[in-house]
Structures are given as structure tokens and as C-alpha cells.
Amino acid sequence: MGSALLTAGVDIGGTKLLAVAADGQGKVVAERRQPTAEGPDAVLAATAAVVADLLAAEPGIAAVGVGLPGLVDLEGAVHYAPNLPGFVGVDARGRLAATCAVPVVVDNDANVAALGEVLHGAGRGRKEVLVVTLGTGIGGGLIINGVVNRGGYGLAAEIGHFTVDRNGPVCACGARGHWEALASGSALGRRAREWAARGDAPGVLARAGGVVEAVTGHEELGQPFELARSLMARGRGFRRALRKRPARESLERALAIFENLGASAWADRARSELGRIGGRATSSTALTSTEGRVAALAAQGRTNREIADQLFMTVRTVEWNLSKVYRKLQVRSRTELSRAVDRA
Numbered sequence: 642m643g644s645a646l647l648t649a650g651v652d653i654g655g656t657k658l659l660a661v662a663a664d665g666q667g668k669v670v671a672e673r674r675q676p677t678a679e680g681p682d683a684v685l686a687a688t689a690a691v692v693a694d695l696l697a698a699e700p701g702i703a704a705v706g707v708g709l710p711g712l713v714d715l716e717g718a719v720h721y722a723p724n725l726p727g728f729v730g731v732d733a734r735g736r737l738a739a740t741c742a743v744p745v746v747v748d749n750d751a752n753v754a755a756l757g758e759v760l761h762g763a764g765r766g767r768k769e770v771l772v773v774t775l776g777t778g779i780g781g782g783l784i785i786n787g788v789v790n791r792g793g794y795g796l797a798a799e800i801g802h803f804t805v806d807r808n809g810p811v812c813a814c815g816a817r818g819h820w821e822a823l824a825s826g827s828a829l830g831r832r833a834r835e836w837a838a839r840g841d842a843p844g845v846l847a848r849a850g851g852v853v854e855a856v857t858g859h860e861e862l863g864q865p866f867e868l869a870r871s872l873m874a875r876g877r878g879f880r881r882a883l884r885k886r887p888a889r890e891s892l893e894r895a896l897a898i899f900e901n902l903g904a905s906a907w908a909d910r911a912r913s914e915l916g917r918i919g920g921r922a923t924s925s926t927a928l929t930s931t932e933g934r935v936a937a938l939a940a941q942g943r944t945n946r947e948i949a950d951q952l953f954m955t956v957r958t959v960e961w962n963l964s965k966v967y968r969k970l971q972v973r974s975r976t977e978l979s980r981a982v983d984r985a
């Protein structure tokens with residue numbers, strides 16, 4: 642064989658972490674997979690650990706490439722990641738490089754998928770390729786003249802966020818009727834649950850063990866108990882990232898499944914997680930996230946002064962993150978930001 646040059650590739654997904662070592666022909670020689678952890682610290686630590694594990698097993702690995710579902714700049718910092726709670730403003734490449742003995746690059750997962758298809762897959766030998774990635778969300782990777790095209794703002798191929806139906810459901814990015822909100826794995830799961838609840842999808846319901854809440858757009862998450870546990874982990878991650886609405890949605894789905902399965906200890910845990918974000922008692926009152934946060938802090942027995950300090954820090958963090966995005970995208974207002982995203 643001679644000196645076989647190996648590289649490691651890590652796909653940080655919304656639901657799973659997949660890492661492989663491959664040779665120059667794209668042949669996979671080692672593989673590791675596990676559920677995605679909660680929050681950037683845990684996800685990056687898990688990624689560093691899995692890379693260290695691969696390096697120990699395959700000492701010939703010369704470099705590591707990481708793809709994740711978000712807007713990633715050329716330095717490997719994350720600017721937008723609706724399916725990875727807490728990652729906005731995180732210098733993913735810098736933090737992974739600090740723990741790794743070989744060079745690390747980080748890019749948008751669909752960009753690296755497109756590069757992979759051109760080097761080793763369906764796009765081999767082609768110069769112009771568009772790759773559509775279907776998973777928790779919908780991503781796109783565009784190869785023009787043999788290289789990844791990122792466009793002026795790094796959003797060139799974010800085809801999941803093109804408007805398909807102006808009156809359609811709200812997308813993870815906040816806009817209405819995007820392709821991702823209609824046809825991604827999570828969107829299909831949501832629609833299938835609606836059908837199953839109405840009695841219109843008996844076959845689908847049977848495959849999910851008769852539990853409506855266990856109907857999902859992800860084949861590998863078909864087991865109700867495992868699904869509920871991963872939903873709870875996701876919900877907790879969203880709660881820590883102060884994203885109340887998705888936190889509540891995930892935790893309420895987890896709770897419903899645990900109740901259906903009669904897993905009362907787990908149902909109690911889901912209830913207590915819900916209690917920490919205001920839970921069911923407040924879900925119908927449409928609290929804004931700030932009001933909800935105040936309520937949650939007050940429920941923990943914090944003084945008004947402590948609550949004010951916390952909110953001030955939250956606001957400063959949001960301002961700081963937003964200013965970086967604005968600078969990056971060369972926009973000055975939220976309206977311009979929306980336009981830039983729509984144009985891309």
C-alpha cells in the first residue's frame with residue numbers, strides 16, 4: 642500500500658454525530674456514530690473526543706474536516722445554526738484546532754457534502770454540481786468550475802430557505818413558507834403526525850408503535866422511547882440556549898411519548914424540565930421570551946436585582962452576536978438582513 646494518506650471527516654448533525662476516516666480514494670476505513678450532545682460545549686467536546694479516538698485508531702490521519710448545519714465563515718466560526726442550539730458566535734474551528742494534533746477545517750455541511758460528491762461520488766469529474774441535503778433541515782452545496790461557491794455572504798446555496806409558499810408554515814429561521822419548513826425531515830414528521838392524529842396515516846402510525854408523537858421524519862429515530870429521550874435532550878439544549886418555543890415543543894412531545902409509554906419517572910423529568918421554562922402553565926399565554934425568562938428566574942427565587950443583571954447580560958450577548966452578523970453580511974438593520982437572506 643505504501644504511505645496511505647488518510648483524512649477524518651466529521652458530520653455534526655442536528656440529531657447525530659458521524660465521524661469517519663477515509664483514504665485518498667474515499668474508502669472509509671473507520672467509522673464512529675453517536676447522538677448529538679446538547680449545546681456547543683458538549684458537542685465540541687464530543688467531536689474532539691471522537692477525533693482523538695479516530696487518530697488513535699488510524700495514526701495516518703493527516704487532517705480533519707468538519708461539516709455542520711449552519712452558516713460558517715471562512716475561518717470556521719458559526720453565524721447562524723437554527724438546528725444546532727447555542728452555536729451562534731462559536732469559533733468552532735478555533736476550539737477544535739486547539740484540541741487536535743492535526744489541521745482542522747470547519748464548513749457548512751452541504752458545502753462539504755458537495756465537495757465530497759465531486760471528489761468521490763455522483764458528481765465525480767463534473768465542474769458544475771448542485772447538491773441538496775435532506776435531513777433535519779434542507780441544505781444546498783454549489784460547485785461552480787470545480788470549487789465550492791459561497792456567494793457574497795456565504796449563503797449562496799441556502800436553498801432550504803427559498804420561499805416556496807408565502808402562506809406556508811414558519812421555518813426554523815423564522816420566515817414563512819421556506820422549502821425547509823415544508824419538506825425537511827422535521828417538517829415531514831410534523832405533517833405526518835398531523836395526519837396520524839387525524840387517522841389518515843394508519844400505516845405510518847403502526848410503524849411508530851401506535852404512538853402519534855413517535856411519528857418522525859427520521860427513520861433512525863423510530864423507536865418511541867429513544868425518540869422521547871433525544872427530544873428531551875434537544876429540549877434541554879434549546880432551554881439552555883434560551884430558545885423557549887422550540888424548547889417547549891421538544892419537551893412537550895417528549896412528555897406526551899413518556900406518558901403514552903407509561904414511563905412515569907421519565908415523564909416526571911420532562912415535566913420538571915418544562916417547569917423550568919414556564920412549561921404548560923404558560924404555553925397558551927404566548928409570553929415573549931423576555932417575559933418568560935423573567936418568570937423563570939423569579940420562579941427560581943432570584944431577586945429583582947439579580948434578574949435585571951441577568952437580562953442585561955443576555956441583551957448584551959444578543960447585541961454583540963447580532964453586530965457580528967451585521968458586519969459579516971454588511972447590513973445595518975433587521976430588514977436589510979432579511980433581504981440579504983432572501984436574495985441569497
Ligand SMILES: [Zn+2]
Pocket residue numbers: 801802803812813814815816819821
Ligand atoms: Zn428558513
